[in-house]
Amino acid sequence: MKIAFAKIGKSPKSFAFEKEGVSLSGTLERSGLHRLKMDADFSGERALLCDRCGKRYMHRFSQTLEMTLSEETLSTKEDLDIIEFLDGIVDFDYIVESELASLEGAFHFCSACEESSEILEIEF
Numbered sequence: 168m169k170i171a172f173a174k175i176g177k178s179p180k181s182f183a184f185e186k187e188g189v190s191l192s193g194t195l196e197r198s199g200l201h202r203l204k205m206d207a208d209f210s211g212e213r214a215l216l217c218d219r220c221g222k223r224y225m226h227r228f229s230q231t232l233e234m235t236l237s238e239e240t241l242s243t244k245e246d247l248d249i250i251e252f253l254d255g256i257v258d259f260d261y262i263v264e265s266e267l268a269s270l271e272g273a274f275h276f277c278s279a280c281e282e283s284s285e286i287l288e289i290e291f
């Protein structure tokens with residue numbers, strides 16, 4: 168799903184996007200000449216490999232995403248919660264793919280390992 172930057176004004180426009188068991192829904196509104204603010208819920212489930220035991224498990228998640236979307240090249244000083252869309256088109260597939268990539272890149276434990284790491288914390 169794609170939406171042109173030019174179509175988003177100062178009043179929030181809602182959107183809902185689903186892809187492979189993952190959903191991204193919320194609002195987009197203009198926050199600057201070349202910027203949009205996205206407030207969204209990102210939820211769904213994804214098969215991940217546990218970083219501790221290597222077992223494959225289903226990871227269910229539900230998180231709030233607050234992001235700035237820019238149609239201009241960013242300076243390196245700016246914070247990381249900005250995504251560039253230099254052609255002026257918001258590409259929801261891209262947002263979901265990059266959020267899933269960061270989810271997969273972060274440390275994650277299956278529920279059994281999460282329980283055992285809690286016990287370790289209590290013991291030490």
Ligand SMILES: [Zn+2]
Binds near residue numbers: 217218221280
């Ligand atoms: Zn595990």
